[in-house]
Amino acid sequence: MPVLVDVSRSMRLTDAGGQTRLARAVALLQTSLVPALARQFTPEIYTVGERVEPARLDRLTGDDRQSDLSGALAAIRERYRGQPIAGIILLSDGGDTGQTATATMAQGAPVFAIGLGSPDRIRDREITAVVAGDQRLDQASVDLHVSAASSGFGRAPFQLRVLENGRELESRRVAPPADGAPIEEVFTVSPDPLSPTVYTVEIPADESEAVAENNARSVLVNPAGRKRRLLIIEGAPGFEQSFMKRAWARDPALEVDSVGRKGKNAEGQDTFFVQAAPDRTGALTRGFPARREDLFTYDGLVIANIEGEFFTRAQLAMAADFVGERGGGLLVVGARSFAQRGLTGTALEDVLPVELDERRGAPAPTTAGGGVSAAHNKVIVTPEGALHPAMRIGNSAEETRRLWSALPPLAGGAPLGGPRPGAAVLAVAASATGGMFPVIAVQRYGRGRSMVFAGEASWRWKMLQASSDRSYEFFWRQAARWIAGSAADPITITVPESAGAGDELSIAVEVRDAAFAPVTDAAVDALLTVPGGQQRSIRMRRSDRVAGQYEARVRVDAPGAYRVDADARRGEDRLGRAVRWLNVGGLDREFADPRLNEPWLRRVAGASGGRYVRAAEASRIVDWLQEATPQPAAPERRDLWHEPWAFAVIVALLSAEWILRRQWGLR
Numbered sequence: 072m073p074v075l076v077d078v079s080r081s082m083r084l085t086d087a088g089g090q091t092r093l094a095r096a097v098a099l100l101q102t103s104l105v106p107a108l109a110r111q112f113t114p115e116i117y118t119v120g121e122r123v124e125p126a127r128l129d130r131l132t133g134d135d136r137q138s139d140l141s142g143a144l145a146a147i148r149e150r151y152r153g154q155p156i157a158g159i160i161l162l163s164d165g166g167d168t169g170q171t172a173t174a175t176m177a178q179g180a181p182v183f184a185i186g187l188g189s190p191d192r193i194r195d196r197e198i199t200a201v202v203a204g205d206q207r208l209d210q211a212s213v214d215l216h217v218s219a220a221s222s223g224f225g226r227a228p229f230q231l232r233v234l235e236n237g238r239e240l241e242s243r244r245v246a247p248p249a250d251g252a253p254i255e256e257v258f259t260v261s262p263d264p265l266s267p268t269v270y271t272v273e274i275p276a277d278e279s280e281a282v283a284e285n286n287a288r289s290v291l292v293n294p295a296g297r298k299r300r301l302l303i304i305e306g307a308p309g310f311e312q313s314f315m316k317r318a319w320a321r322d323p324a325l326e327v328d329s330v331g332r333k334g335k336n337a338e339g340q341d342t343f344f345v346q347a348a349p350d351r352t353g354a355l356t357r358g359f360p361a362r363r364e365d366l367f368t369y370d371g372l373v374i375a376n377i378e379g380e381f382f383t384r385a386q387l388a389m390a391a392d393f394v395g396e397r398g399g400g401l402l403v404v405g406a407r408s409f410a411q412r413g414l415t416g417t418a419l420e421d422v423l424p425v426e427l428d429e430r431r432g433a434p435a436p437t438t439a440g441g442g443v444s445a446a447h448n449k450v451i452v453t454p455e456g457a458l459h460p461a462m463r464i465g466n467s468a469e470e471t472r473r474l475w476s477a478l479p480p481l482a483g484g485a486p487l488g489g490p491r492p493g494a495a496v497l498a499v500a501a502s503a504t505g506g507m508f509p510v511i512a513v514q515r516y517g518r519g520r521s522m523v524f525a526g527e528a529s530w531r532w533k534m535l536q537a538s539s540d541r542s543y544e545f546f547w548r549q550a551a552r553w554i555a556g557s558a559a560d561p562i563t564i565t566v567p568e569s570a571g572a573g574d575e576l577s578i579a580v581e582v583r584d585a586a587f588a589p590v591t592d593a594a595v596d597a598l599l600t601v602p603g604g605q606q607r608s609i610r611m612r613r614s615d616r617v618a619g620q621y622e623a624r625v626r627v628d629a630p631g632a633y634r635v636d637a638d639a640r641r642g643e644d645r646l647g648r649a650v651r652w653l654n655v656g657g658l659d660r661e662f663a664d665p666r667l668n669e670p671w672l673r674r675v676a677g678a679s680g681g682r683y684v685r686a687a688e689a690s691r692i693v694d695w696l697q698e699a700t701p702q703p704a705a706p707e708r709r710d711l712w713h714e715p716w717a718f719a720v721i722v723a724l725l726s727a728e729w730i731l732r733r734q735w736g737l738r
Contacts, residue, residue: 072112072156072696073147074100075119077163077187078131079138081661084164084188084282092187093133096162099185099689100128104160107693112157119143119163121573123150136573137661139169144675148179156180157696158681162689164188165668168571168660181681183692188667192251193281194223195665196274198288199253201657203260203270211324211552213292214460215258217272222251224277233258234271259466264295267632267652282665289657290569291632295324299370299555303329304359306377306407308344314530315375315404318544319551328369330355332377359386364585366390367397371555376405379413391418395517397587400554404524406485422521424495424514426488448480449501450510450526456497461513461522461553464545474542479535482528484510500526513553520554561587562639564651572630572656580611580621580637582646589619593646596638597623602631609635630656 082093090098100116105128108114118126120135123146140163147159158181165186200218221229228246232239240260247254262268273287280286301319305312308331319327328347336342345355354365359382366372366389374390382390393399401422403409414420415427452475457468465471481500487509490496494514499507513522533543565579580597582590597609614620627633633653639646669683676683684691 072108072114072158072160073117073151074104074108074114074160075117075123075143075147075162076100076126076131077138077140077161077166078118078120078126078133079135079166079168079661080133080284081138081164081166081282081665082133082187084665086187086189091133092164093131095187095686096185097128097131099162099686103690104693107690108696111697114160117143117147119161123147137168137571138163138166140165140167140671140675142169144182151180158183159679160692161185161672161675162187163672164665165670165672166661166665167668167671168663179679182676182679183681183695184672184676184683185689185692186667186669186672186683186685188665190667190669192222193666194279195281195285196221196224196229196277197285197664198272198274199663201270201272201288201290203290203292211295211556212259212261215260215270215272215290217256217258219245219254219256219274220251221247221254225250229277230275231256232273232275233260234273235260235262236269237271240270260292262292262294266294267634268292269632269654269657271657282662284659284662285665289654291652291654291657293652296560298324298326299552299558300326300328300368301371301373301551301555302355302360302366302369303327303373303375304377305329305331305373305375306381306405307332309376310530311405311528312375314533314543315547318547321544322548322551325548325551325555328355330358332358332381360389363389363392363587366393367399367585367587369393369399370558371400371402371551373402373404373551374408376407378407378410379415379417379419382417384417387414388418391422394422394519394521398518398557398559400519400556400558401521402524402550402554403522406483406525406527409485409487409525421491422516423491423523424512424521425490425509425523425525428488446480447501448483448526450475450478450481450498451500451507452476452498453496455495456511459495459497459513459553461550462497462511462546463549464542477536478532478542480531481510481526482531484508484527485525487512487523487525490514518559520557522550522554524550560647560649561585562637562647562649564635564637564649566635566651566653569658570627570653570655571658571660572628573626574655575624575626576653578609578623578625578635579614579617580639580649581617582619582621582639584641584646589617590639590641590646591618593619593621593639593641595621596640598636599625600634600636601627602629602633611637627655 076096083091085091105114116126116128118124119140120138123143160183162185197220199220202216203213226247228244230242231245232242234240241258245254245256260270269289269291271287271289276283276286316329319325328351331344333342333344341358343358345352347355354360360366372390372393394401409427420427452462452472456462457472463471464474484500490512494512496509496512498511500510502508510526511524561583563581567576570576580595582593584590595611597611598606599609600606609623609625611621611623614622633655635651638648673683682695
């Protein structure tokens, strides 16, 4: 009978009574379990940590970096395949940090789990999560969303420190609202645009904590990517587009092409003023790209004060695909773009975040917060808008609200309906009657994003403010960065957000052509650069699940920053190249929530037909095993002469003898 003992590092934690979890497991086995089991079974001891190995009780140490409990149970079942075993005994704190799924735990012998440790809160402070978005663009700030917990210390405050590549960046004193309650904090940082930046959030350890290994967690922010390309399709030249383009042209992370309608020529055809890079000018001479490849080379599309009737149905369908399939961003600006419902009923209608008819889903008439009526056409930021990156013109949500409230009213706006399901209204404006209509709204659509700005004359925010005020530039740059920043390249690499040393990672490379159609016959060469600079090749295999995706699994043995390079070709044509960094060892999963994980142990035991007990009741497992094991029947003495079949056998034998004697002539 296999007996599995968890020997991961979390088993060295000391619980009530001053005994480590591992010492408690060994004591249980030596004093009660093994002697009792040996009377009927043959117990075989195995250690469970990073791997499953036979072991002796007097040589167990809790040194393994992780505990792959699910993988260990699967391995033991495979090892004993075809052999009759009454069950599997598992002694652990339930901290399953491996990567094996538990879906097959219902198969095979029942698991009898013994929980070691305390399921109650212990005296501990922990960084439970650190999340950071990709920098993607040059000179972009990134928010670090930090989650922490403090148990056993009441509401006592403590320090949260943020380190950038090991150097302290900011320290903040925080206090939990209640003992054990989650703490959420946001730190704004400016990563290096040229190199990967590792941010570590830590809590100084208290000498009374049960474990200090979970007091820190790290996250890696990738270097800024290439410049993002914007294509602006605008109506007649005006102040609105001129001021917007000027703000975008000064952004080092953006590359702007524009097509402005000038008028008609002698043949009555529209003529255009094109400003673009030389290699892209030819595709824009007719006002809109004719091919998907020409449009999909951009990351963001801006339709600025031009009627919907200007576009053909095919062009609007291509613009919808640009957002949904290519993953680009769409920004529709100005009341003229929504005039006469020119986009209603087109492929682009569903892409936009609001209803184009103000009578459909229109927001109820309200006044500004506090019951005080806002000025006509005054922009009011919603709670969602104060936190949205496109609206952030201040260093905090409070400063953002203050700066927006100081801006002059707009000259007017287009009457639009309410938001579509899943969309968010970031700002509203007051109408002449005191009601509110959406001015800025956003949503995700397919692989991309869309945004509307229904106001008129936002240039007033520049001309009527002090020359030192940069709210106008900040907003329009943030808006352009938001719509274009998430647009994927034809070659993209996906890696796990977090990984530990010794993990086997899944790496995926998605390959698309210039029209962003999946490429299923590509040759993908990938390299993994480990800390220290050594490189090794990664063998990529075509995925059977996702068209155009190529996958591989690699093992990472040491903590640090790893780099993945992928190059894709189809025949002699080079499709593109991508680079992605990942951080290994940014968290210690073994000590994440060091309490006894009873739910996991109960789930595995119940699914397999076994049972779960705490260490104090471990002796009950022997009785359960004996009850479940068929016992050999006791011998029973019976007199065969009184059985009918015995008499029949004797008669048959005598008859056979008589017949044979007659045949052989004997008497």
